[in-house]
Amino acid sequence: LSRRVPQPAGEDEIAELARTANDTLDRLEYSVSRQRQFASDASHELRTPIAGLRANLEDASMHPDDTDLQAVVHAALRDTVRLESIITDLLLLARIGTGGAAAQERIDFTDLVRTEVGRRTPPVAIRTLLQDRLTVRGVRMQLVRLLHNLLDNAERYAESVIEIAAGRVDGHLLLTITDDGVGIPEPDRERVFERFTRLDTARSRASGGTGLGLAIARDIANAHGGSLHVEDSPYGARFALRLPLAPDIL
Numbered sequence: 001l002s003r004r005v006p007q008p009a010g011e012d013e014i015a016e017l018a019r020t021a022n023d024t025l026d027r028l029e030y031s032v033s034r035q036r037q038f039a040s041d042a043s044h045e046l047r048t049p050i051a052g053l054r055a056n057l058e059d060a061s062m063h064p065d066d067t068d069l070q071a072v073v074h075a076a077l078r079d080t081v082r083l084e085s086i087i088t089d090l091l092l093l094a095r096i097g098t099g100g101a102a103a104q105e106r107i108d109f110t111d112l113v114r115t116e117v118g119r120r121t122p123p124v125a126i127r128t129l130l131q132d133r134l135t136v137r138g139v140r141m142q143l144v145r146l147l148h149n150l151l152d153n154a155e156r157y158a159e160s161v162i163e164i165a166a167g168r169v170d171g172h173l174l175l176t177i178t179d180d181g182v183g184i185p186e187p188d189r190e191r192v193f194e195r196f197t198r199l200d201t202a203r204s205r206a207s208g209g210t211g212l213g214l215a216i217a218r219d220i221a222n223a224h225g226g227s228l229h230v231e232d233s234p235y236g237a238r239f240a241l242r243l244p245l246a247p248d249i250l
């Protein structure tokens with residue numbers, strides 16, 4: 001992949017063509033190296049709970065009469081559950097964007113947010129400011145999942161309140177979810193969307209998450225022609241989701 005087209009001098013069409021070819025190769029190389037990194041991170045993440053599981057089962061097999069067996073089995077079960085969630089998330093990640101237009105429907109996003117918020121009983125207050133009838137086209141299950149992942153994180157990090165706002169901005173839907181937790185430092189704001197990234201905070205480590213939640217959320221936003229970013233906020237962390245609004249049906 002590393003061979004490049006020699007770049008001719010000048011600004012004619014051939015030179016332009018060579019530049020385009022080389023740009024494409026650069027992008028391809030970058031994307032292949034990201035895939036490699038992902039495969040290596042995924043193997044590493046899966047290996048840790050598998051090693052734990054194996055050690056626990058070996059332990060259990062050596063002490064068939066041990067009364068502590070329950071504890072060992074519990075630990076093994078915990079690792080199995082963790083393995084299952086990583087694999088489920090990996091499968092979901094692989095499937096996003098493969099459904100095509102057939103799986104899409106018109107969705108009242110305001111309704112969807114209200115329903116999701118209504119289902120929760122978080123330990124913190126949730127304040128909402130939602131414009132009515134924000135309609136998008138998309139795969140309902142995936143948009144619910146996106147919202148889920150953002151709300152789960154906001155609940156995990158918020159100290160006392162989560163604010164959710166949705167409205168129309170430049171023909172797009174703009175949803176912001178703001179919590180009043182530790183926030184995300186500027187240099188990490190893109191990194192948190194990479195697969196398996198966890199910032200080194202006590203809560204991230206204790207969360208038991210797979211480190212795939214935000215990668216999944218961003219992939220879903222992109223697959224719907226939208227975007228997901230961390231934005232400046234006077235306190236805590238603010239996630240901003242943009243989605244194209246569906247044209248009105250008269």
Ligand code: ADP
Pocket residue numbers: 149153154157179181182183184192197198199200201204207208209210211212213214215237
């Ligand atoms: P995890 O399964 O670890 O939650 P995510 O992809 O959802 O994985 O999040 C990646 C990391 O981004 C988290 O481990 C945490 O360090 C950081 N993060 C996500 N949401 C927030 C938030 N609302 N406030 C502060 N940090 C956050």
